Structure formats: structure tokens, C-alpha cells
Amino acid sequence: MHTQELFDLNGKTALVTGGGHGIGRHLCIGLAEAGADIFVVGRKPEPLHEVVKTIESMGRKAWVVQADISDTASIDALMGSVFAEVEHLDILVNNAGFAWAAPTLEFPMNGWDKVFNLNVRGLFYLSQQCAIRMKDNGGGSIINISSISAWRNAPDDEEPVVAYNASKGAVVSLTKDMAVKLAEHNIRVNSIAPGSFITTMMQSAKDDDGKVKEMEAKIPQQRSGYEDDIKGVVVFLASAAAQYITGQTLAVDGGWSCA
Secondary structure (H helix, E strand, C coil), X not given: CCHHHHCCCCCCXXXXXXXXXXXXXXXXXXXHHCCCEEEEEECCHHHHHHHHHHHHCCCCCEEEEECCCCCHHXXXXXXXXXXXXXXXXXXXXXXXXXXXXXXXXHCCHHHHHHHHHHHHHHHHXXXXXXXXXXXXXXXXXXXXXXXXXXXXXXXXXXXXCHHHXXXXXXXXXXXXXXXHHHHHHCEXXXXXXXXXECCHHHHHXXXXXXXXXXXXXXXXXXXXXXXXXXXXXXXXXXXXXXXXXXXXXXEECCCHHXX
16 A cells, blocks of 8 residues: 555445544544544533534534533433434544642542543443444454553642543553453554643643743753644554554654653
8 A cells, every 4th residue: 555545434424523623623623634424522512613614614523512521421412413313433533521620639520520431430431332333343443542640640739630540541541451452353552642732721821931941941842742743643643654563652742751
């Protein structure tokens, strides 16, 4: 196969959770630019429609699906919506995530449960349901969005998000285990661990230029990530170019996790 063909996603269908904004939007656009049709999933319809409009302008098909990935009944409804439109799903990108900020010694258990219900429990259940369909269709690619916070720890005055960090570590472990368990069904499971991307989840830093400069000073490349820094990574992991790669987590962080 020619190298360019290895990255071609024409004829593929992808589902991206949290696809209406931030990194999720970048992932949707990248997959569509490579040729995939996209189910753009999230809780708020307005940004989802904007992303779908952008994808459709490329000549690709796209659908808005409202769903709460922390709720299994909502995931069941999501599956029904998806397979009412298409016969197969080739790519799942688990991007939806949530962070609750509180000092570690004061961290509330309802906050812990809310983080894990979305970031881990919902991610697993959606992956399971998609994998059941992928198995019957000959295989697929599942891509989880973790974070370098799975490995890079910080005190509360820098990152008071102990549940978020723990949940992203769980995603890395789950990626490895599911990759082994689903390999017999020709389903690859990999993860992307972004570093600093200025998104809505980092709104406090985005609004404080001093915080951004302080954070970026710790990154070897001395900058945060942009759209083009993540699009090619998700296309690679979703495509035939990565057909012999599974169970891996790729840090996309300008070298921050190495520093």
C-alpha cells in the first residue's frame, strides 16, 4: 500500500465524544479532513452543530448526537442513534472528560464519582458497546484521550485535581488491558496523552497570560499545543498506518513529560 493510502480514511465512520469544542473539535476536523464521516457527540447542541457544519463543508457526512457519556442509558440511546444512520462504526475516539478542582484533603467524594463516572466508567461502557459492533464488522480502532497528568504529578497549588489525574492514569491502564483483550477481534486500542492545549478545561490559565507563560516555560518547546499538533496524531492511530500498533499511549506535549 502506498504511504498516502495508509492514512486515507475514506469510507470510514468515526464517533468522537466531547466533539463540540477544544481538542475534541480538532479531532473531528482532522478525521474528516482524512476522509472519515463523523458522529459529533456532546451534551450541548450549539457547538456540535457548528462542528458538523464545518465537516459538511468538506463534503463529508456528519451528525449531531446529544449524549451524556457518564450515563449508561444515554450511551444506549447514542448507540441506537448511530446505528439507525450507518451499518458500521470503524473509529471511536473517547475524548469527553471532566475535572473537579479541590484540595486533596478536602476533595469531596461526589466530585470523585462525577469525574470517574465520565472519564473511566462511561469511557469503558461506550468502548464496550462499540467494540461489540466492531467485532461483528471485522474490527476497528478505539482511541482514548488520556493526559500527561496520568504520569506528571503536581502539588495542589498547581493542580488541585487529584481525581482527574487518577482517572487519566486509569485510562492508560485500561487502554493497555483492552488492547490485549480485543486484539483477537482485530480491534486496536490506543491512547493520546495531550499536554498543554489551551481549551475550555483550562479556561483559568487561558484568561491569565502570566499563568500561561509560567506553564509554557516548563515545556521544552516553550509553547502550548494547537489544532495541527493533535489532528495528525489521531488520524495516524485511526488509520492503516498504525495497523501494528495497539495498547500504546502517545504523549503529545512538546516534551513536557520528559522534562
